[in-house]
Amino acid sequence: MSIGRSGQSAGRGIEVRHLRAFLAVADEGNVTRAAARLRLTQPAVSRTLAALERHLGILLIDRSTHHLALTPEGVAFRDKAAAAVAAFDAALDPGGLRHWPLRLGHAWSAFGPYTTPLLRRWQELYPQTPLELLRIDDRTAGLTRGEVDAALLRGPIEAPGLVTEVLFEEDRVAAVAADGPLADRTALRLTDLAGETVVLNTVSGTTTVDLWPPSARPTATLTVANTDDWLTAIAAGRGVGVSAASTTDMHPHTGVAYRPLTDAPPVPVLLARRDGPGHPALPNLVALAREVVERDAGGG
Structure with a gap:
């Protein structure tokens, strides 16, 4: 051709x-x-x-x-x-013997509690199109760089040329050293963390000091580049962190204790794709992601 x-x-x-x-x-x-x-x-x-x-x-x-x-x-x-x-x-190849994988990026925690149901349901419905889940430490999980066809993202995204849809919202949790005094609390507030060094993932994370009210913002921060370094710093007692609730299950760590953060706004979880021609299975992915979330919300 x-x-x-x-x-x-x-x-x-x-x-x-x-x-x-x-x-x-x-x-x-x-x-x-x-x-x-x-x-x-x-x-x-x-x-x-x-x-x-x-x-x-x-x-x-x-x-x-x-x-x-x-x-x-x-x-x-x-x-x-x-x-x-x-x-x-x-x-x-009208019989469909060759197939183009659909690459789904994420920076951390993937689709939260819906990750396994999404992957299993996709395999059941579209076995001819592999769904590849790729972790990429980037604010858009490689989407703007063309490394994936779609991405599961958290927090507001301002990158141009992307189409996003909020699928659900997650509560926030505090991440503290498992052997520290804050781990003895059943729940925490933002003011409880303000006097601590806050560990910020500035590459793919969603937390900034703007999460705190102007009168009670942390004075000390420690920046890292990925979730693994974020967990290591907290476990070592170098600071505390704030994340979405799915991190509790998706990123357990023996040195880190997660506690509900009762006064922080929830984190939106988005499905993002580029505005323009894309993988032909993208509409199926969008529809299935909605279905998986709605099924759980409906008790199914």
Whole structure:
């Protein structure tokens, strides 16, 4: 299949192999791994990608760092390329023997208590389309970088070009050292934490000092880059933290005690996707996520 521009011969146009090479590099973030996935040599993949960029007249991959990343144009092109390849495969494979995985990102705690029901129900309904749950330490769980097709996110998201839907809200909990004095309390308030060092995950977390009223904001903070470091700092007694209730079950830690935080506003849990063409199974994911939440709310 050749997708040449008007006036160009098929031999000089773009073929599906160009799109497959781009998608492999975009997924792997590395030409060597992309080549192994495609069973090609690294120079062949590099030449194919360069030919695609020359044809389009845009740079799709930022090669300035060791870990290759999509440019903004590459992010926009990825969905179009993936849709074109999927349509091509479907035309040649009407029996549905080849399938395009749906990548669902999250930064922490996934879909909370609904994670397992969502994954199991998806497997029952759509076994031909693998649902890959990927943890990516990023505020949008890799969505704006084109690393996933959709993402489960917490808190307000202001990234442009995203469509979001609030699926449910979670209460907040305080996370304190299991052997500290605050662990002896059955519940806590924001003012109970104000005199402590507050550990903030500034990469993918939702908590900032703005959560506290202006008259009682913490004076000391410790910043970390991911949930694992956040838990380690709290367990070591270096500070306290605030998170969503699902963290209690999704991230248990012997050195951390979770306690209800009675006066903090709840955290919205969102399903986010890019505004534009995307994975053909995205509507099914949105509908199933709603169904799983509503079933639980209805006692089912």
